[in-house]
Amino acid sequence: MGGRVTQPRMDRDIPPARHGRGRVALLIGLLLMIPLAALAASAATSVSPDLEDRVREIASELRCVVCQNLSVADSPSELAKEMRNLVRELVQQGKGREEIQAYFQSRYGDFILLEPAKRGFNLLVWCLPFVALLVGACGVYLAARRWTERREEAKPVVDPVYAERVRRELREREGSGRS
């Protein structure tokens, strides 16, 4: 630090304009250069939207370690901000999603992943809802079958002799009613 700084010698590099026309041309040239310089400056400072999308995509899969149920992408905390900056830096270095996730996992363990890895004990989280659904469906099916069976069992059994007598009396009543 603190080395020599060489300033460009403008008076030597640009020959002085001797005539009025030359001055006008120089002025026009300089004016034309202003938008070009502004364009170059904005290109150098602006952040590519693709890069930001990629950073957001990766950061949204990482858990903010100092928040409650917030991703690194959504958290306003200072640490999450620094993590986003680090993700951006790693993406700029050409690191992929898996590599970046693996880096954070190697520092914070599986906790850093908002979506738990599908292995080991974590498999329970993925399988248990489906197992519970299956067991529940089986339970409902068995219960429904038992209820229908009971209903059939509960049907009153009519003695065929009485049934025949009821039918006969009904016929007789209908016959007497017509006459």
Added chain:
Amino acid sequence: MSWKKALIPLACVPVIILLAYGFRSDPRAIPSPLLQKAAPNFRLAVFDGEDMMLDSLKGKPVVLNFWASWCYPACYEEAPLLESAWRKYKEQGLIMVGVAIQDKEANIREFMRRFNFTFPNGPDPGSKISIDYGVYGVPETFFIDRQGRIAYKHVGVLTPALMEVKLQAILRGN
């Protein structure tokens, strides 16, 4: 008792196991995958001193403490213990390093002055070192053995007894 009646208490067993697992673990604690692994190297711009690199300290036991002046009261309670441990064991080769995170230089210097810190301390711009060590709060302390492995990590304020035990372990080299 028929097998159908036994089914109800049996179904409760996995639920009880799951609850026991859940209640046994501290939901706020993040277990570090770095334990017993090589401590990540870092370069720390030490205040009023030369840059320090962990790799250059191989063969020496290191206590790496993450703190902040805004971390009140935890860091304020722990600071005198760090300084006294450093003074007690520096002759035996102990290296104590402080990393101030997400802090302003003036506040860091004020904190160091207040607790008469004589061991090297430096800032962590961009929280690079903190993230590399999986730090999620302050104070956090890492005990690094002579082989450069993280022997123990403590989250929160260290007690004098725990500090002594863990220091002895890394000083002995086991």
